Amino acid sequence: MQIAILAFDGMTALDAVGPAQVLAFLPGASLVWASPEPGARRTDAAMSIVATHALGDVPRPEVVLVPGGLDVRPVMADARVLDWLRTVHATTRWTTSVCTGALVLGAAGILQGLRATTHWAMLDRLGKFGATPVSERVVVDGKVITAAGVSAGIDMALRLAARLAGDTVAQGIQLGIEYDPDPPFAGSPRTAPPAVVDAARRALSGGGAL
Amino acid sequence: MQIAILAFDGMTALDAVGPAQVLAFLPGASLVWASPEPGARRTDAAMSIVATHALGDVPRPEVVLVPGGLDVRPVMADARVLDWLRTVHATTRWTTSVCTGALVLGAAGILQGLRATTHWAMLDRLGKFGATPVSERVVVDGKVITAAGVSAGIDMALRLAARLAGDTVAQGIQLGIEYDPDPPFAGSPRTAPPAVVDAARRALSGGGAL
Numbered sequence: 333m334q335i336a337i338l339a340f341d342g343m344t345a346l347d348a349v350g351p352a353q354v355l356a357f358l359p360g361a362s363l364v365w366a367s368p369e370p371g372a373r374r375t376d377a378a379m380s381i382v383a384t385h386a387l388g389d390v391p392r393p394e395v396v397l398v399p400g401g402l403d404v405r406p407v408m409a410d411a412r413v414l415d416w417l418r419t420v421h422a423t424t425r426w427t428t429s430v431c432t433g434a435l436v437l438g439a440a441g442i443l444q445g446l447r448a449t450t451h452w453a454m455l456d457r458l459g460k461f462g463a464t465p466v467s468e469r470v471v472v473d474g475k476v477i478t479a480a481g482v483s484a485g486i487d488m489a490l491r492l493a494a495r496l497a498g499d500t501v502a503q504g505i506q507l508g509i510e511y512d513p514d515p516p517f518a519g520s521p522r523t524a525p526p527a528v529v530d531a532a533r534r535a536l537s538g539g540g541a542l
Numbered sequence: 543m544q545i546a547i548l549a550f551d552g553m554t555a556l557d558a559v560g561p562a563q564v565l566a567f568l569p570g571a572s573l574v575w576a577s578p579e580p581g582a583r584r585t586d587a588a589m590s591i592v593a594t595h596a597l598g599d600v601p602r603p604e605v606v607l608v609p610g611g612l613d614v615r616p617v618m619a620d621a622r623v624l625d626w627l628r629t630v631h632a633t634t635r636w637t638t639s640v641c642t643g644a645l646v647l648g649a650a651g652i653l654q655g656l657r658a659t660t661h662w663a664m665l666d667r668l669g670k671f672g673a674t675p676v677s678e679r680v681v682v683d684g685k686v687i688t689a690a691g692v693s694a695g696i697d698m699a700l701r702l703a704a705r706l707a708g709d710t711v712a713q714g715i716q717l718g719i720e721y722d723p724d725p726p727f728a729g730s731p732r733t734a735p736p737a738v739v740d741a742a743r744r745a746l747s748g749g750g751a752l
C-alpha cells in the first residue's frame with residue numbers, strides 16, 4: 333500500500349512527520365515523499381526533509397497526505413501540484429490533509445461540496461473552495477479526511493490507520509508512540525486565554541499566512 | 543539561543559520533529575541539527591533529515607535534545623557522540639532527551655544519580671546507568687529533562703519553552719500548533735488492553751531495540 337506525502341519548501345514539519353510516524357508502522361505500508369522535483373525541502377522547523385520521488389513517479393498512491401505551512405499560496409498556485417492531486421485523487425482510497433494542507437486540496441477543487449477542517453485561524457478560508465468549514469479535530473467526508481492544525485495530523489493518522497488496518501493495529505501504533513498526551517496549556521481557541529488567541533491570530537496573519 | 547538536536551541514522555523522526563516544531567517558534571531560538579558528520583540521516587518514518595552541522599561545529603549549545611530510535615545501541619557506542627554530549631552538557635542550560643534518547647544520555651554518564659524516564663517498554667533499562675526510572679510523561683531533575691516515548695517530546699518541549707520564555711509564549715506556541723489532542727485509543731500501558739501491550743512489547747523487542 334503506497335502512501336504519498338507531498339513535500340514542499342515552507343511546509344510545517346510536524347504536519348507531515350506526525351502522520352508519517354504513525355503510518356510508517358502500518359504493516360505493508362510504503363511511504364514516499366513526493367515533490368515536483370526530488371530533493372531536500374525546507375521546513376519551518378529549521379530542517380529539511382528529503383523528497384525521494386518526483387510527483388510523476390507516484391501516479392497511483394492509495395493514500396495521499398498534504399501537509400500545510402505558514403504560507404501555502406505558492407503551492408496553491410503550482411499547477412504541477414494541483415494537476416497531480418486531481419489525477420491521483422481519482423483513484424486514491426483516502427485523500428487527506430493536515431492544517432493548511434486543506435487549502436491546497438481546496439485549490440485543487442477536491443473539497444467542493446464537502447465538510448472539511450483546517451487550522452483554527454484559517455477555518456473561514458475553506459468556504460471559498462466550496463467546502464463547509466467544520467470546527468472539529470478530524471473531519472471525514474467520503475474518502476476525504478481533513479485534520480485541524482499541525483498536531484491534529486497525529487489524531488487523523490491514527491483514525492486512518494484504524495480504517496486501513498483495524499483497531500488493534502492502530503491501538504498498537506498509538507501505544508508504540510506512547511501517545512498519551514499531557515499538554516501543559518490549552519491548545520484550542522475555545523479554551524485558551526483570549527489574549528493568547530488574539531496574539532496567535534495576529535502572529536499567524538503576520539507570518540504571511542493566507 | 544542555540545538549540546542543538548542530535549541526528550543519527552535510525553532515529554525516530556517524531557522524537558525530534560515534535561520538539562523541534564515547538565522550539566523553532568521560540569523567539570530568538572536558533573535550531574541546529576548536529577551529527578558526527580553533516581548530511582542526510584535516515585529516520586524510521588521513511589524519510590531523511592538533513593544534519594547541517596558536525597558535532598565539532600556546535601561546541602556550546604544552550605539546549606541539547608537527544609531523540610531516540612528503535613535501536614540506539616550504535617549511538618550509545620559512538621565515542622564521538624558520547625564525548626560531545628559530556629562536553630556540551632557541562633555548559634548547557636538544559637540537556638534533554640525524548641524516548642530512548644535517555645539511554646544515550648545514560649551511556650554518556652549524564653543520568654547518574656538522577657530521576658529520569660524513557661519509552662515505557664525500556665524504562666527498566668535506565669537503572670544500569672545509575673538513574674532512578676520514573677514512569678512519568680516528563681521528568682525534570684536539575685537541568686536534565688527526559689521525556690517518555692516518541693510523542694512525549696511535544697509535551698516536554700512545551701514545558702521547556704515555558705521555562706525558557708515564559709508561560710505566555712509557550713501558550714501561544716501550543717495554540718499555534720493547535721495541540722488540543724484527541725487520541726482515538728489508549729497510549730499508555732496502564733490503560734491500553736493487555737493483549738495490545740504484550741504485542742507492542744514483543745514488537746519493540748523484536749525490532750532490535752535494547
